[in-house]
Amino acid sequence: MNGEKSLVFEGAGVARRNKRYIAWFYLLNLVFAWWGAAGFSTHAHGVLDHSLLSDKLLHGFDVAVLFEMFTRPEFGPIRSSTAPSMVFVILFLLASLLFMPGVLLGYSSDHRISRPEFFRACGRNMWRFVRLALFFLVIAGIVCGILYAIQNALVTAADKTSYERLPFFTKMVGLTVIFLVLTAIRIWFDLAQTEVVLEDQGAVRKSVRRAWRTTWRHFGRLLGTYVVIALAALAILAAGILLWNMIVPPSSVFGAFLVSQAILLLLLAMRFWQRAVAVAFFVRQALRSEIEPAPVVAMASASPQQI
Numbered sequence: 001m002n003g004e005k006s007l008v009f010e011g012a013g014v015a016r017r018n019k020r021y022i023a024w025f026y027l028l029n030l031v032f033a034w035w036g037a038a039g040f041s042t043h044a045h046g047v048l049d050h051s052l053l054s055d056k057l058l059h060g061f062d063v064a065v066l067f068e069m070f071t072r073p074e075f076g077p078i079r080s081s082t083a084p085s086m087v088f089v090i091l092f093l094l095a096s097l098l099f100m101p102g103v104l105l106g107y108s109s110d111h112r113i114s115r116p117e118f119f120r121a122c123g124r125n126m127w128r129f130v131r132l133a134l135f136f137l138v139i140a141g142i143v144c145g146i147l148y149a150i151q152n153a154l155v156t157a158a159d160k161t162s163y164e165r166l167p168f169f170t171k172m173v174g175l176t177v178i179f180l181v182l183t184a185i186r187i188w189f190d191l192a193q194t195e196v197v198l199e200d201q202g203a204v205r206k207s208v209r210r211a212w213r214t215t216w217r218h219f220g221r222l223l224g225t226y227v228v229i230a231l232a233a234l235a236i237l238a239a240g241i242l243l244w245n246m247i248v249p250p251s252s253v254f255g256a257f258l259v260s261q262a263i264l265l266l267l268l269a270m271r272f273w274q275r276a277v278a279v280a281f282f283v284r285q286a287l288r289s290e291i292e293p294a295p296v297v298a299m300a301s302a303s304p305q306q307i
Contacts, residue, residue, distance in 0.1 A: 011279075014276035107279040132192055151171065188211050194278050233271075244259045
C-alpha cells in the first residue's frame with residue numbers, strides 16, 4: 001500500500017503512453033473549429049476585403065472596428081455567421097461521447113488496442129454515454145443553480161455591510177466552492193463512465209450509484225488529484241497568455257495561431273490526464289478487490305478433532 005505510485009504520476013504515465021488519443025482529439029477539434037469559423041470568415045471577407053479599416057484588425061485589434069463590421073448591412077445577421085460554430089460545437093461533443101469509450105478502454109489496457117477493439121467499444125457504449133451525459137447535465141445543472149443562488153444571496157448580504165471588500169471575498173469563496181463541487185461531480189461521472197466501459201455495464205444508473213459511493217469513500221484523494229491537474233491547467237493558461245503578450249507581435253497571425261493552439265493542446269492534455277487518473281484509480285481498486293485475502297477463521301472456534 002505504501003509503495004503505490006501517486007495517482008497524479010500514474011495518470012500522467014497512462015496519458016503519456018496513449019498520447020495519440022490527445023493528438024487525434026486535438027485534430028478533430030481543429031477541423032471542426034475551422035469548419036465552424038467558415039461562416040464568420042466568409043462574412044468578414046465580404047466586408048474587410050474592400051475596406052481600409054481591415055488594416056486595424058490585421059495589424060492589431062480595434063474593438064470599435066470589429067463592432068462597426070458587425071453593423072454593416074453587407075455583413076448580414078450575426079446569427080447566420082455564428083450558427084455554424086454552434087453546430088460544430090455540438091458535433092464535437094457528440095464525437096467525444098462516441099470516441100471516449102475507446103479511449104478509456106485503451107487507457108485500461110497494458111498494450112495498444114487494435115482499431116476493431118477501439119471502435120467496438122465506441123459503438124457498444126455510445127447510448128450508455130448519452131444517458132450518462134443526461135444524468136450529468138441534470139445533476140450538475142441543479143447543483144450549479146442552487147450554489148449560484150446561494151452565492152448571489154451572500155454577496156447581496158455582504159453589500160449591505162460596512163466592509164467594502166467583503167462582497168469581493170464572498171464572491172471568490174463562492175466561486176471556489178462551486179469549482180470544487182463541480183470538480184467532485186466530474187470525478188463522480190468520470191468513474192461512472194469508466195465502470196460502464198470496463199465492466200460492460202448496461203444499467204448506467206448502477207454505475208452512477210456505485211461511482212457516487214466510491215467518490216465519497218475516496219473523496220479527499222480524488223479531489224486533491226483533480227485539483228492539482230486543474231491548477232496545472234491554470235498555470236499553462238496563464239503562462240501561455242503571458243508568452244503571447246511578450247513574444248507575439250500584433251501583426252503576426254501565424255505566431256498568434258501557434259501560441260493559441262499550443263495552449264489549447266496542453267489544456268486538452270490536462271483533461272485527458274484527469275481521465276487517465278480515473279481509469280488508473282478504477283483499475284487499482286479492481287485489482288485490490290481481486291487480491292484481497294479471504295477472512296481467516298479463528299483457530300479457537302475449531303474443535304480438537306478438526307485441529
